[in-house]
Amino acid sequence: MLEITGIHRGIVIDHIKAGLGYKIFKELKLQDVAYPTALIRNVHSNKLGKKDLIKIDNVIDLNLNVLGLIDPNLTITIIENGQVIEKKQIKLPETVVGILSCKNPRCITTTEHNVDTTFHLVNPQTKEYRCEFCNTRAKL
Amino acid sequence: MEEQEEIFTLADQIMANEGQYLDICRGKLLSTLFYEPSTRTRFSFEAAMLRLGGQVVGFSEPNSSSVSKGESIADTIRTVGCYADIAVIRHPKEGAPKLASKNANIPVINAGDGGHQHPTQTLTDLLTIRSLKKSINHQVIGLCGDLKFGRTAHSLVKALNKYENIRFIFISPIELTIPEYILEDLDPGSYTLTDNLDEVIDQLDILYMTRIQKERFFNEEEYLRLKGYYILTKDKLATAKEDMIVMHPLPRVDEICSDVDDDPRAVYFKQAKFGMYVRMALILKLLGGA
Numbered sequence: 001m002l003e004i005t006g007i008h009r010g011i012v013i014d015h016i017k018a019g020l021g022y023k024i025f026k027e028l029k030l031q032d033v034a035y036p037t038a039l040i041r042n043v044h045s046n047k048l049g050k051k052d053l054i055k056i057d058n059v060i061d062l063n064l065n066v067l068g069l070i071d072p073n074l075t076i077t078i079i080e081n082g083q084v085i086e087k088k089q090i091k092l093p094e095t096v097v098g099i100l101s102c103k104n105p106r107c108i109t110t111t112e113h114n115v116d117t118t119f120h121l122v123n124p125q126t127k128e129y130r131c132e133f134c135n136t137r138a139k140l
Numbered sequence: 141m142e143e144q145e146e147i148f149t150l151a152d153q154i155m156a157n158e159g160q161y162l163d164i165c166r167g168k169l170l171s172t173l174f175y176e177p178s179t180r181t182r183f184s185f186e187a188a189m190l191r192l193g194g195q196v197v198g199f200s201e202p203n204s205s206s207v208s209k210g211e212s213i214a215d216t217i218r219t220v221g222c223y224a225d226i227a228v229i230r231h232p233k234e235g236a237p238k239l240a241s242k243n244a245n246i247p248v249i250n251a252g253d254g255g256h257q258h259p260t261q262t263l264t265d266l267l268t269i270r271s272l273k274k275s276i277n278h279q280v281i282g283l284c285g286d287l288k289f290g291r292t293a294h295s296l297v298k299a300l301n302k303y304e305n306i307r308f309i310f311i312s313p314i315e316l317t318i319p320e321y322i323l324e325d326l327d328p329g330s331y332t333l334t335d336n337l338d339e340v341i342d343q344l345d346i347l348y349m350t351r352i353q354k355e356r357f358f359n360e361e362e363y364l365r366l367k368g369y370y371i372l373t374k375d376k377l378a379t380a381k382e383d384m385i386v387m388h389p390l391p392r393v394d395e396i397c398s399d400v401d402d403d404p405r406a407v408y409f410k411q412a413k414f415g416m417y418v419r420m421a422l423i424l425k426l427l428g429g430a
Binding site for chain 2: 104106107108109110111112113114115130131132133134135136137
């Protein structure tokens with residue numbers, strides 16, 4: 001088994017659905033940072049079968065909204081002095097601007113330039129959003 | 141709802157005393173931005189503004205404007221806002237009026253956006269029902285024809301859902317059924333779906349016919365197959381209630397036979413006139429003149 005050492009002060013993003021770890025890694029721009037980071041893919045998980053995991057040896061600001069959109073089931077643990085000091089719950093954002101794209105080919109956002117797509121959460125259980133412009137539903 | 145009722149009350153006042161409003165918008169300019177052709181809606185808005193004493197500028201198809209040079213909606217509406225006091229926009233893309241209103245410094249009225257919504261047609265429809273049925277509450281309404289792309293139907297259902305004891309009967313072929321996102325806002329007990337007009341016509345207080353619109357189809361064959369799926373004839377009206385009203389947003393093609401026009405239940409031309417009055421009320425209200 002691959003061993004990645006523990007971190008003294010930093011963040012662990014765990015229970016990422018296998019395959020989405022790299023997307024989150026890129027979204028957080030971790031490929032460009034100077035401090036130690038680790039992306040571990042396809043780790044065995046009792047709950048998920050396989051999961052991805054990210055360790056960041058630094059405490060940084062995370063855009064929880066964006067992470068929630070990519071995988072609302074992941075968990076975030078903050079570590080200080082080698083101890084877990086906080087576990088953060090991910091929540092789906094009420095409004096998502098400029099991230100999702102509308103699947104409706106008749107929607108104005110598909111042709112007009114420089115328009116930020118805007119989606120509003122309509123059902124957190126089914127993870128459904130609705131386009132502010134054309135009302136088309138988008139499911140995560 | 142309250143705002144809507146204010147518009148209807150104002151429309152009532154205009155209809156009752158049109159002379160008082162002839163000059164009320166003098167010096168005001170309405171801009172009509174029609175990115176797709178619509179003689180009827182455009183005339184209705186223009187007539188409304190002119191009857192209020194205001195003036196109108198605009199384009200009736202994008203090829204005759206800077207839009208053909210690739211100008212964005214945001215830039216067009218910002219520019220128009222420098223000249224006009226209020227704008228009306230019709231666009232084939234859904235959500236275009238919303239985008240315009242987000243970038244405008246003047247009131248923007250949606251005159252129809254693709255298959256999405258057509259709110260002033262809805263105001264027209266509600267005013268027609270309110271005036272001819274005496275109340276918008278407690279009605280059984282059958283919407284018939286293209287309920288998938290028919291934006292007038294979408295907007296009307298959304299609006300009627302706010303009133304008391306409304307029962308919807310959606311009459312359409314399966315290919316043109318009402319979208320899920322409209323149904324999910326309704327109480328499941330308040331609507332039924334059918335493809336058979338004859339079986340339900342006797343239950344209706346209002347029959348709202350719609351046209352199968354060629355421009356909403358990507359495929360000509362599909363359009364030809366579904367066109368004329370429901371045609372209302374005088375014979376079909378035989379079992380309908382005496383006080384039922386037949387509405388249609390117009391223009392009709394062949395979904396209502398001309399022999400229905402003389403039936404007192406056919407109110408679609410009156411409906412067009414109500415449309416002008418409700419637009420007069422809306423313009424006046426948005427310009428702060430009411």
